[in-house]
Amino acid sequence: VLMDPHTGEVLSMAGKKIVKDKDTGQSQMQDDALGNITTTYNVGSAVKGATILTGYKTGAINPGTVFYDRPLKIKVTPVKKSWRNFGPLNDINALKFSSNVYMFETVINIGGGKYEFEKP
Structure with a gap:
């Protein structure tokens, strides 16, 4: 999440996550922009x-x-x-x-x- 530090306005929300392909077992990167609001992490x-x-x-x-x-x-x-x-x-x-x-x-x-x- 990129915010303007003076106004708090959200300028951009982007995200990626690495997941394993069920068929090949290979790791691949997927878009996960919604993870900005649906995922939590310990700070x-x-x-x-x-x-x-x-x-x-x-x-x-x-x-x-x-x-x-x-x-x-x-x-x-x-x-x-x-x-x-x-x-x-x-x-x-x-x-x-x-x-x-x-x-x-x-x-x-x-x-x-x-x-x-x-x-x-």
Whole structure:
């Protein structure tokens, strides 16, 4: 989907998907423009840039803010962690390495909270 960032006007909607031909088993590409409105996907790391920007705009973080990337234990929830423990990370490296923990710490700050490790 291509939109005008100033007005929100939809300029174009296009899509393709790869499917297997039932007869030959070969992969082929098909038009799937309607997939723009009929298909859903988890947003995943695409939201991380928006999280950092929101942190800047709210004053929750500043460019260069460092958080220590390690597993977080928040009461009555599963452990929250990145795909590996990165140690100290600034905002740029948090985006570069796709740190989940940096995003959790940023959101906690946006909400005015303070993370404290929950002991078992």
